[in-house]
Amino acid sequence: MDALATAFGLVFQPYVLLVILLSATYGLFVGAIPGLTATMATALLVPVTFFMAPVPAVAAIVTATAMAIFSGDIPSALLRMPGTPASAAYADEAYALTRKGQAELALGAGLVFSVLGGIFGVLVLIVAAPALAEVALKFSSFEYFWLVMLGFTSAIFIAGNDVLKGCTSMLIGLLISCVGLENPAGAPRYTFGNAELMGGISLIPLMIGMFAVAEVLRFALAREKPVMAVDRPFGNVFAGMWALLKKYPLQLLRGSTLGTVIGALPGAGADIAAWMSYAISKRFSKEPHKFGTGHVEGIVESGAANNSALGGAWIPALVFGIPGDSITAIAIGVLYMKNMNPGPMLFVENPQNIYAVFIVFIVAQLLMLPLGWMAILAAKRILRVPAALLMPLILLFCIVGSFAINNTLFGVVIMGVAGVLAFFMERWGFPVAPTILGVVLGTMLEEHFFSSLVKADGQLWPFFERPIAGALGALVLLIWLWPLARRLLRRAPLRSA
Amino acid sequence: MRAVDLRVGVALALLAAAVLWSAQAFPVVPGQQLGAGFLPKLVGTGLLLCGLGLVLRSLRGVAYDDPVAASSSSWRDIASALLILATIAAYIALADKLGFLLIAPLCLLAVFRVLRVGWAPAIGFALGGTLLVHLAFYKLLRVPLPWGVLPPLY
DSSP states (O other), rough: EEEEEHHHHHHHHHHHHHHHHHHHHHHHHHHSTTOOOHHHHHHHHHHHHHSSSSHHHHHHHHHHHHHHHHHHHHHHHSSOOSSSSSGGGGGGHHHHHTTTTOOOHHHHHHHHHHHHHHHHHHHHHHHHHHHHHHTTTTHHHHHHHHHHHHHHHHHHHHOOOOOHHHHHHHHHHHHHHSSOSSTTTTTBSSEEEEEEETTOOHHHHHHHHHIIIIIHHHHHHHOOOOOSSSOOOOOOOOTTHHHHHHHHHHHHHHHHHHHHHHHEEEEEEOHHHHHHHHHHHHHOOGGGGGGTTSHHHHHHHHHHHHHHHHHHHHHEEEEEESSSHHHHHHHHHHHHTHHHHOSSSHHHHHHHHHHHHHHHHHHHHHHHHHHHHHHTHHHHHHHHSSHHHHHHHHHHHHHHHHHHHHTTTTTHHHHHHHHHHHHHHHHOOOSSHHHHHHHOOOOHHHHHHHHHHHHHHHHHHHHHGGGHHHHHHHHHHHHHHHHHHHHHHHHHHHHHO | HHHHHHHHHHHHHHHHHHHHHHHHSSOOOSSSEEEEEEOHHHHHHHHHHHHHHHHHHHHHOOOOSSSOOOOOOOOHHHHHHHHHHHHHHHHHHHHHHHHHHHHHHHHHHHHHHHOOOOOHHHHHHHHHHHHHHIIIIISSOOOOOOOTTTTTOO
């Protein structure tokens, strides 16, 4: 209880509250501008959080991302352009509602069910993370090895529809993680005699490059002129929300649950949660024919899903140091910089910090109602800001931010190269998320594999000997072999015929 | 997409070969059979398989649905992207020599103009943006942005 009181003290002080308020405004703005994503908001925020104490640093990231995922709904409804990829799943639906003169309903449902889904995700995080940490305290390198493998597996099989390309992306990430001295033999790998590369590729400049610079390049290449669908002042966006809640409680619960689970799975985040939720909502709806014509049911379900995914993603990030999505991949980097190394010991040694993170999560969700409403009212002004004015400033911010992490221009080099890499990967259909996961988890994979191998004396069966390790290992192998098995099963009757 | 997949597949296979070749030279952990070369070898093998898989797939003409269709960017747009990269390169090359307060507005101005922002707002925002970033990072966050040819003012 002492820790909880300390945590409240850590959060409720003017400085932290100011940080929360500022990052909320920042998140709402970035999320509402099409082309600027929640992950980009996080990556750009890191150089600033670098100079803060742990709790405000994490508070800034948590608040900004929650707000950005909601405000991505605003341009979806008004311009048919999702503000962040997480809103893409139901952008057509929201825009169709607006065209029917029901912009308030689309925006209100986006806001209210984002908050409800977000709170659901946070509650699961609060219950599940300490319980999981309890179990994880007993984990050895075998369990961690399989967890990392499971992370890669889910990133490849869930996050994309093309396993081959997902796999390639992950391997590119692993290759990037090979650079430097940090390996079992302590030998320099791919440093090409460059002293800056000895410490490895710095994660934050890499992320800034992959998520912000790539976006600036994409903007330079393809510019769309959006058309605003409403030209009248908004009415009350909260009208009719209670009726919606009473009409779609199951949809809310289903969306939030799926979102939390997808968020917790490594490599898949809010955007995939929204796509899957929207599809499920349509599948089980009593009125599936209305989907796509401006029907609010899908917005309720997937709007809740993408915000609940945020809380879910923090579960593996805090407990195992395995990011649940690209945002937590960056957040893990921040935790390490702040000496809040993720893992079960964090719950034992620094419970007040964990509780503080939980409190920030709840505060952010509650703040979303008034601030989100204000953002909706200001939407037309925000959306009139020309992106051509923002992009150069963002680029300068990227450059200075990449420099500031280690105070070296080499960070800017990493940023530029990563930006080009991510730009082409995206263009050629290779997902970026598995690459990030490969970079973040590469060192962990190698370390746990080697210590497991030493413990196992070079044998492979001890990898399956402990019950949890065995179960995780079996699960990984099953997922990998399933497509093959299914193909063989399908072919077998053909051959006999 | 097929042609792109084919080329990317070949490039990946070549990269994989280079990784596998380089991995031979990495030392092993004393007393162990494996060492620093293990992960690169694993990655190299994986990339080789993925690269060959992409080549085979595109030769067999399997059409995979890709969300990003090859969009038709004009040469002017491609030049814009290249100019933005050149601006980043110019910053890297000249930041220490010229100093942040000189190179940053030039870079900003270049990118504004590349994105077809008019001269007046471009100059205004280039100067204002530089000042803002300088104040935020140098003053507030104490990031040692280089002064270059300018004498340190404070």
